[in-house]
Amino acid sequence: MQPILKIDLSSRQIEHYRVPIAWEHDFIGGASLGARLLYSSIIATLDPCSPESPLLFLTGPLTGTAGPAVGRFVVCGKSPATGLWAESNAGGFWGPELRQAGYDGIWITGKADKPLYLWIADGVIEFRDAAGHWGKDTYESQDAIREELGQQGAHVAVIGPAAENGVVFAGIFCDHGRTAGRTGLGTVMASKNLKAIAVRGTGKIPIADPDGFRPIRSEANRMLKNENQSRVIRELGTAGVAEYADYLGSMPKKYFTQGVFDRVEDISGAAMSETILVGNSACHACVIACGRVVRLDDGEKHKGPEFETVVGLGPNLLIGDLPTITKLMELCDRHGMDTISTGGVLGLALLFFEKGILTEKDTNGLKLTWGDAQVVEELIHRIAQRKNIGAIMGQGTRYFARHFNQEAMAVQVNGLEVAYQDPRGVSGMALVYATSPRGACHNQSDYYFVDWGQADPSLGLEYFDRQAGAEKAANVAIHQNWRTVNNALVMCIFANNPPEEIAALVNYACGYKRTLKDLLLAGERAWNLKRAINIRLGLSAVNDRLPQALMQPYLDGNSAGYRIEFPEMLAAYYQARDWDAATGKPTKEKLITLGLEDVAQDIW
């Protein structure tokens, strides 16, 4: 591994940190390595927005190579939204650029005495004044910093005004609209007076055996480019699955209370490709190119929305118009807010208003109506600015609902808003949301794909009915382990390559001789380590739950009447994981088997 740049913003001290070889081997990189590195510092008494709070940017061993879909980086820390382990990854070019600059990560602590940004280029590390950039939106500030540096080739990871104002679901943005959106790490960055990190590198990405690596990555890219899932995502974007998700009754509408919305066909990826789409965008060396470029009525090109944003700012709010969704998304991006969480808190506000829990008195005269995009736009501004009702909404749905004594109505798990793959249509997501180490997240396992059929036997996955119950619990655990490997490699989950091929790429990149089983074990190790971090932060078995809305069957749509057998599923999951049913802790024996003796000692 290349060194990690350790920077204390308070003292402006810089250190080149070398990761212990054993940790590099056992945790691979990315979020898994991040959990190991931060294990001792993410503790219950740590305020996520204090100077002591760490903010760790990491890449993986494939990042920046010409391998398949490996342009991502991850940010780790403690979440101000959940109080738990936080990780969030983003695509684009920033991660590859950092590795080319000679670093595999940046480990930030402390707090700058005034707003600044970091400029990291080949051999250069500078603290630069950001007073003129503070308050600017994420798109403007990326451009302005590049301009100021005179480096159009630089890649800039920035925060927006929402983070500066303390919105707990503010993200970190780079390469226009590529987003590490979830868990509020932008807010942590803002608390350090750190507006941005600009990077530029021209070095070579280290590969242990380039001759062995080359033919495998070449075949991996050829295969990936031509396989069905990639072709759907390239041609239609991730929202290409919208009609199918709707058909299965796994696309929530009207804040998870409705199974049918008559405008789904107008907001799908297919509809986008037939109307406003004018091009694709891709992360570093990616042959999928899922990014959408659309043209709106202003005649300008804009980033187009992906599935989660389409649903979160569309059917979730009963909005059925793609240009409108695109504009609302851009507003969230510019303010620097996660669209999944923003969609969640907006949906809850509309539901509260419908039920009379929230009135015009609370909203300063704003009448909240489903499908009213102008009202939604106004609320987005108020959230970002923490203005009147927006000040409460900006604390996330859990806080917002508690404020009105309606916590049960918030569709969230452990403080993170549920993503828009409804477990009533794809039941595996029930366990994914309930047990994810960062709250209700769909990227710790995109098990909805397995419920649709992506059950790869080489991983040991079986194919179960999409609404099967406890019998799929062990399958979910395997898939989470595999996606933990993805998040360690910081490899895009849309890289539908044969798992053995990915193992071969890791071996050639790192000089290992590891089997697919070894990689899955590394995934399981990190999954349990993140669990242990959360246990120390106060999480227990009672936190592994689903919100009330998801426990109610839909009354309409293609999943109507289906009730998730959650207690049975969770019991089977605990058994598959070897977790203690009473406390929710991984058993001592399990932790020792995974080589986590120190952790076993800490939590038992």
Next chain:
Amino acid sequence: MTVMFPSPEWLKALEDKLNSDDRYAQIAKKWEGDILCQIEPDGLLKESLFYYLDLWHGTCRSTAILDAVPEDKPAFILLAPYANFAKILKGELDPMQAMLTRKLQVQGNMALMMRSVPTVLDFVRCAREVTTEILS
């Protein structure tokens, strides 16, 4: 009557089924596009087979066994080794699983395909229902 896959009788039986099945007629009423099943040889099958079906608004207008992929390409080509087609017809492999795990390649208009997954799944149901025997 025994209907063995693959055979001309099987293709004809499927055509008849698609033209008489009310459920398929309803689900596929918006479908417009011909399909070519390109069945690639493996241990049991010695050479490629090309089964063509012209599907239109819930009916099958014609079928044919071709020698190769025609110059005027059909709207969709479903390509897989014989063993995978056989597994799908036997119900051992879900068609979505086949598409998502690289066992069945789909070429064609993906927008139409993603809007019509229920039609594709019902097409497979019909194919399964006419299959009484499989080359093994």
